[in-house]
Amino acid sequence: MLKAELRKKYMQKRKALSIDEAFLLSQKIFENFIGYFKPEEGEKVHIFIPIQKFNEIDTRIFIQDFLTRKIRVYVPKIVDDKLINIEINQNTVFETNSWGISEPVTNEDSGEIHFHYVxxxxxxxxxxxxxxxxxxxxxxxLFQSISPETKKIGVNYFDPDEYIDDVWENDISLDYLVTPVEVLSFLNGLQ
Structure with missing residues (x-):
């Protein structure tokens, strides 16, 4: 299927989930991530803050756990059409931007490129x-600018089913996908 078709199909599937279903699935994704990767104190994780109106995975579960366990947390912010990486902590001040996305008030880019996980x-x-x-x-x-050792991990409510027919030359694939059911690795050419 083409990306545009998949984008529309999976946006509809995601929006069909109730708030409770999305939270429970997010919790399972979090548990699968922790069980598989076992992140440790001092490691650096770049993680998105969910766009609630799009019913994204509730990564606030991840962020709270990471901060509690002294795992360093970085979040993306778009400034002048560029994605920057901001390190956050328990005291970071957030605001809601014009797209309804919660983001740090600061525009100070950490300059960090050596993440353990994105x-x-x-x-x-x-x-x-x-x-x-x-x-x-x-x-x-972002993937082009970070250390090649960084594990690029997607999180999704749904398992892979169809192939993407219009993959572009500059598209960078993920190393792993975490779903509520399993963790898939693409490092060994999973087909």
Whole structure:
């Protein structure tokens, strides 16, 4: 299927989830992530803050756990059409931007490129690790700028089913996908 078709299909599937269903599935995704990757104190995790109107995975569960366990947390913020990485802590002040996204008030880019994990938002991921996001390319740009050792991890309510037919040359695939059911690795050419 084409990205545009998959984007529409999976946005509708996601919006069909109730608030309670989305939270329970997010909790299972979190548990699968922790059980598989076992992040440790001092490690650095880049993670998105959920856009609630899009019914995204509730990553606030992850963020609270990470901060409690002294795992360093970085979140994205778009400033002048560029994604920057801001380190947050329990005292970070947030505001809601014009798109309804909660983000740190500060625009100070951490400059960090050596993350252990980048937990990536997406609408769909196929069995090769190719992903469909919102079509802005911010995460492809992020993936190009970070350390190649960083584990690129997608989180999704839904398992891969269909292949993406219009993968572009500059698209960067994920290393892993975490769903409520399992963790899939694409590092060994999973087909």
């Amino acid at each position: 937990i990536t938002p997406l609408l769909y991921c196929d069995k090769k690790g190719n992903r469909v996001g919102y079509g802005k390319g911010f995460y492809d740009g």
